[in-house]
Structure formats: C-alpha cells, structure tokens
Amino acid sequence: MQKTVKKLDQNVIKALTNVCELAKQQVLGFEWITHTASYARFPSSLAVICVFDTDASLARAKLEEQDVFLRRQIQAQLLKVGVKLKDARHHVRFDSEQACAAQNNGNWQLRLKTH
Template sequence: MNKTIKKLDNNVIKGLTVVCGSAKAEIVGFEWLTHTANYSNFPASLLVTCVFDTNQSLLEAKANQQDVLIRKMVQQQLLKVGVLIKNAKYQVCFDTEEACLAEHSGDWRSRLSSFG
C-alpha cells in the first residue's frame, strides 16, 4: 500500500470510526462496521458493511428507517474526510453476527470476501 492509498484508507477509517461510535450509541443491536475497497477503482469500489447482533435487530432497525440514517451518517462522515460515495444504497450494506455464525462459522474474513 503506497503512501497516498494509506492516507486515503486512514481517512476512511477516521470517518467510519465516528459513524460506528454514533450508531452504537443510538441504534439498538448495532455492533460494528468495516470496509473493503479496491483502491484502483476508488471510491466506487468502497463497500461499508454494518453489523448488527441478530437478524431480528437488523429487521427492527430497517423497519424504523435506521438503515437510512446509517447510510446518511456514512455519506456525511466520509464527505468530511474528502471521500464522496455516490450511491450509499449499494455501498453501505448490512449483516449480522447471527448470519455469519450460521453461514460462515463466525469467520468474518471469509464472509466478507465472499461478498466482494
């Protein structure tokens, strides 16, 4: 990872850390988030995965439009660090610890790579 890409990645991490802290405080069941990107096709390749504890928590969050809130938070915080994502509906996705445990035996690395 060259210096430019490392700086870009650090900025993404900085923005997403703010989102994570806010979401954990405001949204029941939200646990953490992560991101993946192919920096040769950035920011179009950026994918943010927001993880909830259970499938039920995620369903309730979506029913209360909190997925929309999280997407807006991600867009705003990334914009503050100079990253414009054009379509948050496709670049911010949601998953659960429960689903990862059932489908990938809790192996998040394997699970995330299967989506990319």
C-alpha cells in the same frame, strides 16, 4: 501500500469510526462497522458493512429506517474526509453476527470475501 492510498484508507477508517461510535449509542443492536475497497477503483469499489448482533435487530433497524440514518451518517462522515459516494445504497450493506455464525462459522474474513 502507497503513501497516498494509506492516507486515504486512514481517512475512511476515521470517518467510519465516527459513525460506529454514534451508531452504538443510537441504534439498538448495532455492533460494529467495517469496509473493503480496491483502491485502484476507489471510491466505486468501497463497500461498507454495518454489523448487527442478530437478524431480528437488523430487521427492526430497517423497519425503523435506521438503515437510512446509517447511510446518511456514513455519507456525511466520508464527505468530511473528501470521499464522495454517488449513491450510498450501492456502497453500504448490512449484516449480522448471527448470519455470519450460521453461514460462515463466524469467519468474517471469509464472509466479507464472498459477499
């Protein structure tokens, strides 16, 4: 990994860690956050995945518009580290531990590659 790409990835991780800590306190059922990216096509290739404990928690969060809250937080924190997303709806996805367990036997690496 090139030095500039490594620094960029560290900044993305820093921004998403801030969102994660806030979300764990404020969004019921939220568990963790991760990302994937092809830095040759960054930031258009950036995908951020917010993971909830169950499908029911995820559905409740969407009903209460916590998905909007999370997208705004992600967009704001990324902007602080110099990453501008055109439309966070295209970059931020939501998933659950329950769905991963049922569909991918809990294998998140496989799930992230196929989604």
